Amino acid sequence: MFTDWSEALEAESLPLDPTTEQQLAAAARATAHHSHDKHDLTLLLDALGLPTDPDTLTTLLPLIPETGDTPVTTTPAPALETTEPIDVPVIPLPGAHPVQELLDWATAHPAAAVRNRAARITADLAELTERRDTEAAQHEAEQKVAKARAELERAQEELRTVKAGTRTTAAAPTGARTGSGSGRSREELAAIRSWARANGHHVADQGMVPRRVQEAYDTTRKAS
Secondary structure, three states: OOOOHHHHHHHHOOOOOOOOHHHHHHHHHHHHHOOOOHHHHHHHHHHHOOOOOHHHHHHHHHHOOOOOOOOOOOOOOHHHOOOOOOOOOOOOOOOOHHHHHHHHHHHOOOOHHHHHHHHHHHHHHHHHHHHHHHHHHHHHHHHHHHHHHHHHHHHHHHHHHHHHHHHHHHHOOOOOEOOOOOOOEHHHHHHHHHHHHHOOOOOOOOOOOOHHHHHHHHHHHHHO
């Protein structure tokens, strides 16, 4: 019972709002800083009426000082009196502000275990980002190569078609003319060979007929 009415009135005016989630989370983090291991953390959280589910414990475990670290107490040890940010590179993550804020907080944390974890996570994220970009560039290059190969195959097919058409045109007979260059038909050449043999000229069965023989044949025909 209050013996002083002023104290009673002051106590009566205190807000009775329930504890917010942010306050519970802060209390859980503070408890983790003062814990020695997972078992100790579980007992402390249970004693304070705070959640002890696996997800909560997994989130709080990195905050437990590792063996060899100076334990966090209400009276900070001299080595932890300064809370200036540690010079650990943090790669900005576009579009992931909550993650970046968490990394910034962990990078400036006084506990070496938290800072080391932040550095490892940052390095892993940078490696994943580089791998993603490399694979994307490789995929794009493969698509370009496939497209170029398909275009080359089409061009080669068109070239083969054009060459085949040219050969067909060149091989097609031009009337009854031969390729002897004389401008005479096969029948005319056969008649010239027969006349030449009958008149003592020596001509081959195939190939070119000497021009002098052709001229003699023409002269005989004109004279007759």
